[in-house]
Amino acid sequence: MSLTSFSFPTRTLYGTGALSELPAALAKLGVRRPLVVTDGGLVKTPAFAQLAAVLGTAEQGRSWFVFDGVHPNPIEEDVRQAAAALRDHPCDGVIAIGGGSPLDAGKAARLLVRRPGYDLAKFYDESDWSGLLPLVAIPTTAGTGSEVGRSSVITLDATHRKAVLFHPEMLAKLVLLDPALTVGLPPHLTAATGADALTHCIESFTCPSFHPMCDGIALEGIRLIFEALPKAYRNGQDLEARGHMLVAAAMGAVAFQKDLGVVHSLAHPLSSICGMHHGLANALCLVASMRFCSARRPGLYRRVGQAAGLGVVSLSDAEADRVTIAFVESFLKDLGLDKKLSQCGVKPEHLDALVAQAWDDPCHRTNAVPVTATDLRALYLAVL
Numbered sequence: 001m002s003l004t005s006f007s008f009p010t011r012t013l014y015g016t017g018a019l020s021e022l023p024a025a026l027a028k029l030g031v032r033r034p035l036v037v038t039d040g041g042l043v044k045t046p047a048f049a050q051l052a053a054v055l056g057t058a059e060q061g062r063s064w065f066v067f068d069g070v071h072p073n074p075i076e077e078d079v080r081q082a083a084a085a086l087r088d089h090p091c092d093g094v095i096a097i098g099g100g101s102p103l104d105a106g107k108a109a110r111l112l113v114r115r116p117g118y119d120l121a122k123f124y125d126e127s128d129w130s131g132l133l134p135l136v137a138i139p140t141t142a143g144t145g146s147e148v149g150r151s152s153v154i155t156l157d158a159t160h161r162k163a164v165l166f167h168p169e170m171l172a173k174l175v176l177l178d179p180a181l182t183v184g185l186p187p188h189l190t191a192a193t194g195a196d197a198l199t200h201c202i203e204s205f206t207c208p209s210f211h212p213m214c215d216g217i218a219l220e221g222i223r224l225i226f227e228a229l230p231k232a233y234r235n236g237q238d239l240e241a242r243g244h245m246l247v248a249a250a251m252g253a254v255a256f257q258k259d260l261g262v263v264h265s266l267a268h269p270l271s272s273i274c275g276m277h278h279g280l281a282n283a284l285c286l287v288a289s290m291r292f293c294s295a296r297r298p299g300l301y302r303r304v305g306q307a308a309g310l311g312v313v314s315l316s317d318a319e320a321d322r323v324t325i326a327f328v329e330s331f332l333k334d335l336g337l338d339k340k341l342s343q344c345g346v347k348p349e350h351l352d353a354l355v356a357q358a359w360d361d362p363c364h365r366t367n368a369v370p371v372t373a374t375d376l377r378a379l380y381l382a383v384l
């Protein structure tokens with residue numbers, strides 16, 4: 001029997017008002033001069049104003065700095081600039097606040113403080129990433145779960161592809177899940193980020209490696225998302241739904257330490273080549289990918305259907321999947337996520353490059369069923 005390692009180590013504070021615990025948490029971590037890493041959109045939101053109020057002013061004797069230059073789908077330059085800000089001020093910790101993009105850039109910036117000038121394309125040549133600055137992660141979207149993950153997804157200069165920089169040392173010391181910070185997220189981003197969380201849960205549950213703890217978390221995440229996402233989409237002020245989505249997104253990321261699948265391999269190039277939002281890219285590829293997997297392994301989605309509360313227990317394998325996939329399709333449609341790729345700027349001439357990058361992406365190697373480059377092309381064509 002091969003050995004498997006399980007770990008769920010991030011300390012997480014959940015609930016409306018969790019943000020107010022930040023000063024005490026920073027003091028406990030010994031952080032006196034934090035750098036806030038975020039993006040240009042978030043600094044204009046009430047969520048950022050709440051953070052600024054909690055951190056206080058120079059007149060109150062507080063020192064903190066902001067780097068707000070992170071791009072959506074962050075690039076290596078974002079990481080270099082955030083690291084330069086950390087060194088210049090100099091700061092003794094990072095508060096990453098925002099969606100997955102600033103969280104990933106803030107997490108990774110610490111690598112270049114530890115090793116200035118390091119080429120991130122050689123990340124895996126180095127095994128000792130100990131001694132990183134402490135990180136507090138505060139998500140303001142409910143999707144990526146990056147706050148509880150050990151990785152940053154950064155588009156590298158060398159390859160122009162999304163690379164996953166994974167190391168246990170990258171974990172946040174503390175995660176604050178405060179639903180009040182997500183109430184201003186507009187419906188289309190609420191939907192797309194929520195679809196990312198749903199994809200994490202479905203792909204991790206159905207990928208074949210042995211991890212019953214992640215499986216349980218993924219199924220409960222699926223249940224929460226089916227219940228809460230339509231509510232958060234229709235009424236952004238619904239704090240309970242917003243809170244459940246934040247927890248479900250974190251659960252999705254805990255679950256996908258098990259693995260991901262073909263949907264993420266299709267989605268990553270749609271962002272790096274066509275600039276598409278990550279959650280939207282997943283949403284548009286999810287149903288076709290579920291049909292593809294189900295055709296090769298009927299019954300794969302029965303328990304996903306059960307988590308959705310569907311009466312699929314006594315159906316045949318094929319019928320249980322058909323009912324479940326139809327439910328997911330209609331669920332996404334009701335969230336406005338029923339577009340074709342061509343409606344989002346993807347052109348037939350992108351296809352060869354998309355397939356080549358998707359084939360190189362590692363996620364499909366852990367998919368529920370084997371995937372070929374021909375399958376990837378057929379899947380893109382099915383949703384083009």
Ligand SMILES: NC(=O)c1ccc[n+]([C@@H]2O[C@H](COP(=O)([O-])OP(=O)(O)OC[C@H]3O[C@@H](n4cnc5c(N)ncnc54)[C@H](O)[C@@H]3O)[C@@H](O)[C@H]2O)c1
Nearest residue numbers: 041042072073099100101140141144146149153184185278
């Ligand atoms: N590290 C991981 O484990 C992991 C997992 C999945 C995805 N990702 C990465 O995360 C990135 C996507 O993150 P995302 O989907 O959260 O999007 P994002 O971080 O790119 O944010 C999208 C937009 O939402 C805005 N926004 C964020 N919070 C807001 C709020 N409360 N109110 C108003 N506007 C707000 C931002 O300003 C931005 O314009 C991608 O780069 C993806 O590859 C990482």
Ligand SMILES: [Fe+2]
Nearest residue numbers: 144196200278
């Ligand atoms: Fe994702």
